[in-house]
Structure formats: structure tokens, C-alpha cells
Amino acid sequence: MYLLDLQGVSKIYGSVKALYGIDLTVEKGEWLAIMGPSGSGKTTMMNIIGCMDKPSEGKVLLGGVDISAESARSLTAVRREKIGLIFQQFHLINYLTALENVMVAQYYHSMPDEKEALQALDRVGLSDRAKHLPAQLSGGEQQRVCIARALINYPMLVLADEPTGNLDEANEGIVIDIFRKLHDEGITIIVVTHDPEVAEEAQRTVILEHGRIARIVENRK
């Protein structure tokens, strides 16, 4: 059984077909990259996989459960329980410390546990910056807080949208290293990226063009 199974998924906005007939499977523990030019449907696909949107057609099976017909309330629960989201813009709450930003995800999942949140920050090398506000952190550090927040509830799937898009080369390397570690730990990762170097780190790269899968590349690394 695949962890993620997209069967004939389409997304249509009025007369615009953002995604069309996508068939894709992702195995547990796999690291998959999604690439494509702007307007190719990457974000739409990420929103559907991340349960933030529903397909117009087709099925999305996550852990064997069809989530394509679920209500908005159920999709919220799926996001909370099974998915860790990493954003290009980090989306940290600017009046909360790094530690508190991580604990926000715990709060809505179960209950805040400061010790566990500190461990998550330690996992991304930021335990010494736990009490800092986002404005006091560099872009790379903010992204690492975002990763710690995505990992805190032990998600089934980590979904990263352009995780290195706003980072310099040094910080990009740090983030990629973290993803490598996560992959080694058996965590399933889907990364949407423009960057071929980031995509090459994944086991497979799905190339999207005009809302369709143009090809799937098996990476050598």
C-alpha cells in the first residue's frame, strides 16, 4: 500500500485547468520532489496533497484513506494529525518566540509540551535560539523553526513548499542536510521546488507542465 496515491486528480478553477488527470504514488519513507515552471500546477498539487484544497475530480488516498471527499472539518483533522507543512515564507507568528511557534502546532494537535518542543528545535540545531523572536532570527533559522514545527507532531508526511526559496546557499545547505537526516529516519518528504539542485537530493522528481505530469525522473543520489 502506498502512503499517498493520487488517482486521476484534476483541479479546475472556472475555465482554467490547474491540474489534469494526475496519477502519482508515493511510498512510505520516500523523498519526492515536484518541479515545474510557474503555473504548472505545483502549488495546486501541494494544496491538494496537504489537504488545504479538494480535487475537482479524482481520488487522493492518504494512508489508504480516500480524503478527496472529506469535509473541510475532516481535512483540518487530517492536516493536524498526519501532515507537517513547511513554507517558503516560513509563516512564523512574529510575536511568539521560536519555542512558542513550535508549541502552537502542539497546542492544536494535543497539548503543548515545552520539553518536546525544545527537542524538536534541538533536532534542527536551534535549541540555543528557542527564546528568540522570529525577527531576531536569520532566514535560515526561521526556516529551521518552521521545520521543527512541521515535525513536532510526528506527521505521516512532510510537505515542503519551496523550502530553500528564500535562503542563501549556506542556509540552503543546512536545510537540505536536515531533510537528508529526516529521510534517513524514514520520514516521507515531498518537496515542491524550482531549484534542480534541491530536487536532485530527492529519490524521484516529478516534472509538471501545464497541469500534467510531463515526466518522472529517478535521481541517482
Next chain:
Amino acid sequence: MIAFTVALGASLATAMLNVMLDVGDKVNRELKTYGANINVIPKEASLLDDLYGVSEGHGVSDRHLRESELGRLKTIFWAFNIVDFTPYLNAEARMSGLDADVRLVGTWFSHREALPTGETLDTGMRNMKSWWSIEGDWLSDGDADAAMVGALLAERAGLSVGDAVALESAGARRELTIKGIFEAGSAEDERVYVPLSVAQEMTGRPGLVSSVEVSALTTPDNELSRRAAQNPKSLSVKEWETWYCTAYVSAICYQIEEVLTDAVAKPIRQVAESEGTILKKTKLLMLLITILSLAGAALGISNLVTAGVMERSREIGLLKALGAGNAPVSWLILMEILITGAVGGAAGYFAGLGFAQIIGRTVFDAAINIKPMVIPLVAILVFLVILTGCVPSIRLLLSLRPAEVLHGR
């Protein structure tokens, strides 16, 4: 800004509610300066007046009230609402220099009455007729050889302050000096006023009075009080208790009749009803200002919170993306606003107390009594205003979709 808006609304509501709850007494006291609102006369005199339209002083009735019982007026259930009272002993008298009889009235001018409760009450004409224009001086109760004459009578008899005048009533003759000439703008301008004891002595009616004017603080009449005024026995036990324990003019009249022997207390309808109307309108005005200020606050809060939610849409979208349901996010925003509103409401309450005192000093020249019941009232109103103000923003918040606010689609 939300706290400031709530503070503004709460301060106006606090000020208006405190003034509204106290305005009854204040307006009543203002209106009391324009005279009595209850007239007490002997039962028989009342009957003759009702049946034949003849009033006391025409030699038809010789029934009187007892001066010694008047202190009992301050022992009724609504004793504290009896502000002033003055007895009158009326008689016809012959005045030197005039062909026709004149009305001689004995009364208290500035009398200290010892009450059955052990307290004393300063009352009399000087309090009751404060709007009279006086040339010369008011009489005092000890002025046994002086009189006050109405302006019309003084003009007709060619009298001025300091003149001597002879009065003869019931065979008793007395030389009196005119101490003051008053202008009341009513039939009283044709009368001669002397201290009650002088009139009692001249007419041979010691310890008796013809009528008593009572000035009482009353509650505006309603359906219940009108029914009770017609026949208190028509009320059920519960209605009767409500009526008796409310300061309706009819209830106060009833209680006066309970303590004075063979007396009938009648509201002076024009005064009582005017007081009621003014009071109702003043209270209505205060209520409207309160409602408008709270509605303004609700609109302000609505705009500010909606703007706040729009400004924080990314944060709210993020919380939803992390798995927060609509209810927890709505509750989070609502709690933030309620806490802000509570701070603003508390500040507004104290500011409102200040506004109330300014209104009291400016309009009524007296402090407004702080009513503790305003605290829960304002708290509930602020809570409701915040909830109402939050409705549009909560609706906006519920419509936010994480994919749209985080990824623009």
C-alpha cells in the same frame, strides 16, 4: 483602538445609566421647588367638595385635621419620599379699609417639626413656595404680630411693607404689621398669611388645620397605579404589594390616609402627571443615548476587529493550516477581544463615573449617586456589544481558507 472604543461606549453607558437611575430623584427634587403634589383634607370636606363642589371655608364643613398628627407623615412606608409638608388653616376675615372679606391663611413658614421617630424636620412655606417673589421678608413662625399679604390684595387695599392692618375673624380682632408682600401668580395673591398659631387663636380652632400640602418624590404612574388609585381593593395580593411598595403618588396618598385621622389625600394631578411625563421623557432620552453610544461602539468594534482579522489573515490561515478548527480560532480571536474589551470596559466604567458626576454637577447641581447595579449592567452590555461587533469579523474568519491566504489560491 478596540479598548478605546469599548472604553468610550462603556463610559457613556455608565454615565447615562447612573444618571438615568438617579435622575428620578434629581428631577423630582427639581420639580419639588415648584410646589406640592399631594393635598390632604378632612374626609367630610372632601365628600362635600366631590358631591357639591363646595370647598372648606364656606361655612359648610367644620371638620379639620389635627396638627399634632402631622409628624406621622414621616412614619409612612415612603417616609423618605416626603420632602416637605405644610398645613393651612383657612378662615374668612374682615380687613380694615376693605368692604369684602379676605381669605386668612395660617401656616408654618419655617417650622421645625419633632417627628415621632425622634428626628426633626425643617419644613414650611419657605421651602414649599420657594418661587414666590417677596417684597420685604418672609414671616417666621414666631412673628405673632405680623402678616404677609398677597400682591393683588396689597394693591387693592393700598398696603405696603411696614404698614399696620387690622384683621377680624370669628369675633377676634388683631393688629398686624405687614412684613412681606408676595407675588405668587395665582389666587394666593388675594390672601393674607399669618403663622398657624395666630390663625388658630383668632379662629378659636387650636391644634386644628384645614388642609396639608405635601411635596413627595414619586414614581410616574402606570396601569397598575391608575387601577389602584380608583380602587386599591381591586388589586390581587401580589399587585397590591407591588403598588404599596412603589412610590406611586396614589400609594403615598393611601399611606398618608392610613396615618392621619379622617383624612383624604389627593394627588394634585397636573403636578404629579407633569412630573411623571418629564421624568419618563428624561429617562427615555438617557436610554436612547445609551443605546446609540453602545451601537456606535459595536460598529466601531466591528470595523476594528474586521480590519484586525484581515491584517492577521496570514496568521489565522497558518493556524488553520496547522490543524486549528474554526471554533478554536474564533474563540482565540474572541478571547483576545474580550480581554481587550474588559480592560477598555473597566477604564470606561471609571471614566463614566466621572462623566456622571460632571452631568450631575452641571445639570442638577448635585452629585449623582453611584448605583452598584450599573456594574453588572455595563459588563453585560459591553459583553453583548463586543459579541455583536465581532459577528462580521468571525464570519470573515470562518471564510478564510489557508490555501488562499498562504499561497494566494
